Amino acid sequence: MSQTQRGTRPKRRLTIGQWLNQEHVAGVVCTSPFIIGFLLFLVVPMILSGYYSFCDYDILSAPEWVGLKNFINIFTSDAKFVKSIGVTFYFALVSVPLRLIFALIVAMILLRNTKLTGLYRSAYYLPSIIGGSVAVAILWKRMFAIDGTINVLLQSIGIDSHFAWLGNTKTAIWTLIVLAVWQFGSSMLIFLSSLKQIPETLYEAARVDGASSPRQFFSITLPLLTPTIFFNLVMQMINGFLAFTQCYIITQGKPMNSTLFYTVYMYQQAFEFKHTGYASALAWVMLLIVGAFTGVLFLTKRFWVYDEGA
Amino acid sequence: MTGAVKTKKKSLSWERRKRIVMRVIYHALVMGFGFVMIYPLLWMVLSSFKPTNTIFTTAGQIIPSVWTLDNYANGLKGFGKIPFMQFFANSLFISVTATIGTVISSAIVAYGFSRTRFRGRGVLFAAMLVTMMLPAQVLMVPQYLWYQKLNWVGTYLPLIVPYFFAVQGFFVYLNVNFINGIPRELDEAAKIDGCSIYGIFLRIIVPLLTPALITSGIFSFIWRWDDFLSALLYVRSSAMYPASLALKLFCDPSSSSDYGAMFAMSTLSILPVVLIFIFLQKYLVEGIATSGLKG
Numbered sequence: 392m393s394q395t396q397r398g399t400r401p402k403r404r405l406t407i408g409q410w411l412n413q414e415h416v417a418g419v420v421c422t423s424p425f426i427i428g429f430l431l432f433l434v435v436p437m438i439l440s441g442y443y444s445f446c447d448y449d450i451l452s453a454p455e456w457v458g459l460k461n462f463i464n465i466f467t468s469d470a471k472f473v474k475s476i477g478v479t480f481y482f483a484l485v486s487v488p489l490r491l492i493f494a495l496i497v498a499m500i501l502l503r504n505t506k507l508t509g510l511y512r513s514a515y516y517l518p519s520i521i522g523g524s525v526a527v528a529i530l531w532k533r534m535f536a537i538d539g540t541i542n543v544l545l546q547s548i549g550i551d552s553h554f555a556w557l558g559n560t561k562t563a564i565w566t567l568i569v570l571a572v573w574q575f576g577s578s579m580l581i582f583l584s585s586l587k588q589i590p591e592t593l594y595e596a597a598r599v600d601g602a603s604s605p606r607q608f609f610s611i612t613l614p615l616l617t618p619t620i621f622f623n624l625v626m627q628m629i630n631g632f633l634a635f636t637q638c639y640i641i642t643q644g645k646p647m648n649s650t651l652f653y654t655v656y657m658y659q660q661a662f663e664f665k666h667t668g669y670a671s672a673l674a675w676v677m678l679l680i681v682g683a684f685t686g687v688l689f690l691t692k693r694f695w696v697y698d699e700g701a
Numbered sequence: 702m703t704g705a706v707k708t709k710k711k712s713l714s715w716e717r718r719k720r721i722v723m724r725v726i727y728h729a730l731v732m733g734f735g736f737v738m739i740y741p742l743l744w745m746v747l748s749s750f751k752p753t754n755t756i757f758t759t760a761g762q763i764i765p766s767v768w769t770l771d772n773y774a775n776g777l778k779g780f781g782k783i784p785f786m787q788f789f790a791n792s793l794f795i796s797v798t799a800t801i802g803t804v805i806s807s808a809i810v811a812y813g814f815s816r817t818r819f820r821g822r823g824v825l826f827a828a829m830l831v832t833m834m835l836p837a838q839v840l841m842v843p844q845y846l847w848y849q850k851l852n853w854v855g856t857y858l859p860l861i862v863p864y865f866f867a868v869q870g871f872f873v874y875l876n877v878n879f880i881n882g883i884p885r886e887l888d889e890a891a892k893i894d895g896c897s898i899y900g901i902f903l904r905i906i907v908p909l910l911t912p913a914l915i916t917s918g919i920f921s922f923i924w925r926w927d928d929f930l931s932a933l934l935y936v937r938s939s940a941m942y943p944a945s946l947a948l949k950l951f952c953d954p955s956s957s958s959d960y961g962a963m964f965a966m967s968t969l970s971i972l973p974v975v976l977i978f979i980f981l982q983k984y985l986v987e988g989i990a991t992s993g994l995k996g
Contacts, residue, residue: 414817418818
């Protein structure tokens with residue numbers, strides 16, 4: 392604030408160069424790409440879709456104002472909406488904690504420094520780098536096919552398996568969960584670097600006091616990791632709620648909508664059924680749900696996340 | 702680990718033997734699990750060298766008994782008279798342009814956030830954090846409608862232009878963190894020497910920011926290369942398909958059942974990312990460690 396006033400105080404004319412070189416002007420100039428981008432590619436589309444969410448609209452003909460009809464339909468007479476919310480929450484609430492637990496366990500194991508640690512770290516990290524690609528999605532689909540690798544491997548160890556993993560309403564979602572958990576590598580790296588920052592003196596003191604290894608883990612390691620866990624939990628939950636590509640390619644929501652992710656449902660409404668107004672309403676509902684969920688996570692923060700500032 | 706060492710000096714050779722056994726068990730477990738982790742990828746890559754009719758009959762055997770490059774030859778023919786290389790060229794063009802935009806715009810915006818104070822900065826910074834938490838999927842319908850109004854649908858514009866406006870908070874955040882670590886004394890010294898605020902950015906900050914720029918560039922390239930959703934929404938003519946979208950259509954059961962060619966093209970499509978992973982892993986690891994640590 393004080394700088395702003397200092398900048399505007401001199402009454403004499405500034406050259407353009409001098410004017411631009413004032414801190415409060417330069418700040419706006421430097422951040423202007425973001426200001427423009429934020430308005431143009433985020434705020435405007437959201438407002439536009441906000442308007443369409445109150446309309447009957449199919450892109451081809453002019454939008455027709457229908458008030459709250461879309462929202463009422465979503466919450467009262469859309470079984471697929473309910474189903475997809477359930478599937479999406481199930482996926483996110485199972486896959487994200489599993490992935491974080493996996494990441495933490497492997498990070499603890501790899502904390503021991505050996506000549507091969509770098510190699511191991513790479514092997515565990517690689518899947519999370521390429522896991523989002525179409526190639527891996529296609530691969531996954533082939534692996535869990537009836538004549539795919541998983542069944543062949545099961546047969547080779549003597550289990551006569553011709554199970555349709557992707558065709559069963561109970562297992563199809565798990566192929567996607569396994570795919571998500573498989574990509575625990577980047578969380579593992581984050582845990583590794585936070586683990587290395589925990590001062591060794593804390594453990595020494597605990598050992599002097601006779602604390603066992605599990606006790607050290609629960610009293611030192613885990614509490615000090617909670618800020619990292621929290622941050623990753625929030626980011627990955629949001630991404631879990633909005634996963635698209637892998638589901639779109641591997642299962643398309645099948646069988647019997649048992650893997651119908653919310654985003655895939657929204658895509659179907661918008662681009663396959665051309666219910667654009669309805670899909671806009673779905674987008675807003677999702678935004679509010681994710682926002683509310685994130686808000687709740689932040690509210691729980693003070694009960695379990697260690698406060699570094701204190 | 703250390704509990705075992707403490708016990709007694711008495712049977713040192715026994716202790717040592719036990720430690721070696723423990724170490725072997727440790728490596729066997731970690732290595733075995735690592736193998737399971739990369740098994741799917743190994744299987745895909747090695748299957749692409751098997752004759753296509755034997756891929757599923759020999760799915761349990763990972764090393765091909767007959768090696769062939771036919772799958773690559775067949776796959777590269779592409780479909781609809783468009784060679785597959787065209788799709789890779791499209792992907793490369795989109796990814797590189799969007800990445801240049803991301804790297805430049807994120808660095809400038811981050812400099813503004815880190816080094817200047819102005820009215821509205823707090824609100825803007827919060828907005829940046831929101832974009833970091835807001836994935837593209839939730840915006841797919843709203844943005845589609847907007848790009849349609851702009852007549853951008855069917856062109857590469859939606860896949861490139863937004864990235865010149867620092868729309869991905871992640872990269873701004875990464876650069877802000879990095880610039881905050883550069884001592885302000887350097888800025889002050891340059892200012893005394895007559896450097897403008899913009900000159901400080903170009904002459905002092907950018908050279909020191911190089912590692913963060915490389916990290917941003919790598920992540921941006923990988924994400925753009927893998928991007929499927931925006932290609933699916935906005936690219937219409939098949940000659941303009943990026944590799945991700947082409948691969949999806951290539952693998953639709955209606956258009957092809959040549960699994961060999963499918964695996965060959967899948968392998969080629971992850972090759973750039975794997976090469977980056979092998980040679981530039983240091984930057985990836987640093988990027989993850991510096992941006993993912995703090996809330």
